Amino acid sequence: MSTLREQVVFLWTRLRRQRPALVLLALLVAGGAAASLAGPVLLSQYINDTEVGLTTQITLAASLYLLTAFALPVLSVGESWLATLIAWRSTNQLRLELFRHCLEQDLDLLERQPPGALITRIDGDVDMLAEFLSTFVVRLVTSALILAGVLVVLARIDWRLGVLMAVFIVLCAVALQAPRGPAQRLWHAHRSASADEFGTAEELLGGTDDVRANGATGWAIETYVRRGWATYTAGRRAQFLASASWASAQILYGWATAACLVVATWLFDRHALTVGTVYLVFAYAGAIQTPLQAVSRQLQLLQTAGAALARTRELLAERPRVSWPEVSRPVPEGPVEIRVESVGYRYPDSAETLRDVSFRVAPGRRVGVVGRTGSGKTTVARLLLRFQDPDRGAVRLNGVDLRQAGRDQLRRLVAYVPQEVQLLHASVRDNLTLFGRSASDRRLLEVLDSVGLSDWLASLPQGLDTPLAPGGRDLSAGQAQLLAAARAFLVDPGLLVLDEASSRIDPATERRLQAAFDRLFEGRTAFIIAHRLATVRHVDDILVLDRGRVVEFGPREELEGDPGSRFAAILRGER
Numbered sequence: 001m002s003t004l005r006e007q008v009v010f011l012w013t014r015l016r017r018q019r020p021a022l023v024l025l026a027l028l029v030a031g032g033a034a035a036s037l038a039g040p041v042l043l044s045q046y047i048n049d050t051e052v053g054l055t056t057q058i059t060l061a062a063s064l065y066l067l068t069a070f071a072l073p074v075l076s077v078g079e080s081w082l083a084t085l086i087a088w089r090s091t092n093q094l095r096l097e098l099f100r101h102c103l104e105q106d107l108d109l110l111e112r113q114p115p116g117a118l119i120t121r122i123d124g125d126v127d128m129l130a131e132f133l134s135t136f137v138v139r140l141v142t143s144a145l146i147l148a149g150v151l152v153v154l155a156r157i158d159w160r161l162g163v164l165m166a167v168f169i170v171l172c173a174v175a176l177q178a179p180r181g182p183a184q185r186l187w188h189a190h191r192s193a194s195a196d197e198f199g200t201a202e203e204l205l206g207g208t209d210d211v212r213a214n215g216a217t218g219w220a221i222e223t224y225v226r227r228g229w230a231t232y233t234a235g236r237r238a239q240f241l242a243s244a245s246w247a248s249a250q251i252l253y254g255w256a257t258a259a260c261l262v263v264a265t266w267l268f269d270r271h272a273l274t275v276g277t278v279y280l281v282f283a284y285a286g287a288i289q290t291p292l293q294a295v296s297r298q299l300q301l302l303q304t305a306g307a308a309l310a311r312t313r314e315l316l317a318e319r320p321r322v323s324w325p326e327v328s329r330p331v332p333e334g335p336v337e338i339r340v341e342s343v344g345y346r347y348p349d350s351a352e353t354l355r356d357v358s359f360r361v362a363p364g365r366r367v368g369v370v371g372r373t374g375s376g377k378t379t380v381a382r383l384l385l386r387f388q389d390p391d392r393g394a395v396r397l398n399g400v401d402l403r404q405a406g407r408d409q410l411r412r413l414v415a416y417v418p419q420e421v422q423l424l425h426a427s428v429r430d431n432l433t434l435f436g437r438s439a440s441d442r443r444l445l446e447v448l449d450s451v452g453l454s455d456w457l458a459s460l461p462q463g464l465d466t467p468l469a470p471g472g473r474d475l476s477a478g479q480a481q482l483l484a485a486a487r488a489f490l491v492d493p494g495l496l497v498l499d500e501a502s503s504r505i506d507p508a509t510e511r512r513l514q515a516a517f518d519r520l521f522e523g524r525t526a527f528i529i530a531h532r533l534a535t536v537r538h539v540d541d542i543l544v545l546d547r548g549r550v551v552e553f554g555p556r557e558e559l560e561g562d563p564g565s566r567f568a569a570i571l572r573g574e575r
Contacts, residue, residue: 010313014090015133025082029138032075033145038068040283041153047276079138087133091126098122098315106320107387117199121315124194125308132305143291150284157277160263165288168256186238190307193234197227238304260285322389328406331413332398335363336495336525338384343393345379353379354390355548361541363398366526368536368556370570371545377529380545381497384527385416397495415493419500421480423472428457429464431472432486439490447489451482451516478513485516496520498528500535514538533571542567 015022046061099122102109109118147169155162204220264281267273273281338361345354354376361367369377382388383395386402394401402410423431432447433439439447444464448457456479460466472480488496498517517526518538530536542559544552544566552559552566559567 010309014094015086018086018089021082021086025079025086025138026141028075028079028082029141030145032072032079033142033149035068035072035075036142036146037149037153039065039072040280042068043283044276044280047274047279079142080134083138084134087130090133091130094129094312095122095126098126098312101316101318104320105318106322107382109318113199117195118315119202120195120198121311124198125312128305128308129312132308136305146291147288150288154260154281154284157281158263158267158272161260161281164259164263165256165285168259169288185307186234190231190234190238190304192311193227193231195311197224197231200224200227256288257285322386324407325404328409329400329404331400331405331409333413334398334494335523336397336413337361337363337399338367338495338525338527339394339396339399340380340383341394341396343383343390343395345383345388345390345392347379353548357393357545357548357550359543359550359553361525361527363525364523365541366521366528366539367541367543368539369527369529369543369545370533370536370567374547375545376548377545378499381416381499381527381529384495384497385414386410412491413493414495414497415488415491416497417481417484417488417499421472421484423468423475423480423483425468425470427462427465427467428460428483431468431483432464432490434487443490447486450489450519451485452512453479453482453486481513482516485513485520489520494524496524496526498526500529500531544570 042061042065046058046065050058102118102122151162151166151169154165201224204224260281264273264278268275268278338359340357340359343354343357344352346352357376357380369380371377379388383390383402384397386395386405389403394403396402397405397410397413426435429441429444432444441464445454445457448454457463468474472483475483496517526539528535528539536542536556539556541554542552542556543550546566554565556567559565560571562568
């Protein structure tokens, strides 16, 4: 759990860019507090002047009071508007920072935390911070200024009133501040439970078809209810502690108000106070309730915001295992030579996935990668894409260690077609270019025609500008894979990595996709992960992995014709 000082420093680094707006906000807050304090003073003066019949002073006091009454709401609106503007400007930058930070993390972050939980941190926790910044400073500082002003005025009237009120305010501050640490831990637990609830909802809704098909609707509802109950109980504990603190302050307020009135009455009986001054004491004794209640609410908000801030800082503290060099070494363009040299890799909190893996793929060759589930095929592909770095050894493309390569060049040099194609709720053009504008419409049409999607495009009402449904729900699996192949065409890579791109499509579409890939493979190196053996009928070489090791590597025709080879045994269905 971060300390208060660390939280203040974290927030100030995001607020300091708006110093002019903060200075103006400070002036508005000071003006609002002065107007709040001036009202009872002017009414007190009005009462005293009325008693002695000072007409001019009565008129002046009444006029100044009306002016104060008009200025107070104007200043209040200005404070709220400016504080909200400052808060949302700062937190929108933080939201963008968190989103970019998540995109730059290793893939295991999404495996450890479901997207719903990350969305809660990026959006929900930042919204909590925005609410905190838009109200906390204004109301807390205003309340502090009013309380200080009340103490000064009461002390000038009579030192006993000032001491009495000061003791009361100190006791209230202790009562409100004492549970801060436990309350922040409880609110942190509540925010974490809420993130789990959102993550569970996202996971269950995303798998609706499987849940219903397998009759697991009741289980899904029960699971979601358990997550919701955990969120409710965590919030109830935190709210109870906050309510107990507020109740203690209210009890103290009642005793302090009664004591102030007793002392004021006693001073009036001894002619030490006028009627107007007694009214001022009564008004100020009542006026301190509002700022104290505001302080109580803001301290509760501070606790919830502190929990949200701690979770935000935890997310920002995540560091990817892959870091890109400031000065990169260029990888020669053209067909890619792959060299994997004595590579070992272990996922966090798991057994070693790859053990001393070594092989070489010549430029322009197509290599099919086969092996049982868990043999390390996808891990090798991730290393080639530099989604991860090896713990030992090196992965080289055209002689360059990927740890020395630049990110932008590597993303242009290596294209990836996954088994699960990600399509966005955007136009066909944007799904092809991923919102880039370097490719002309003519080039896009050529690419779609080369993968056999020209007829599909002609059937769309707006052509390239036709929006696709979220997740590509209005496309078949084959159309989605062909669209992914078209993306790879646009990149014009030197290395193409396919993770069983044809596993979810029918044989006729697979033939169309294979024809598209055959054209795409020309003059390029291909690394093809195969779960179905039909996928590797057109490759040049075969790489067989088993339990994280290379057990066989060589030309496909030779291995297929050798009855003693591991690949031939796999074809016969023996292994």
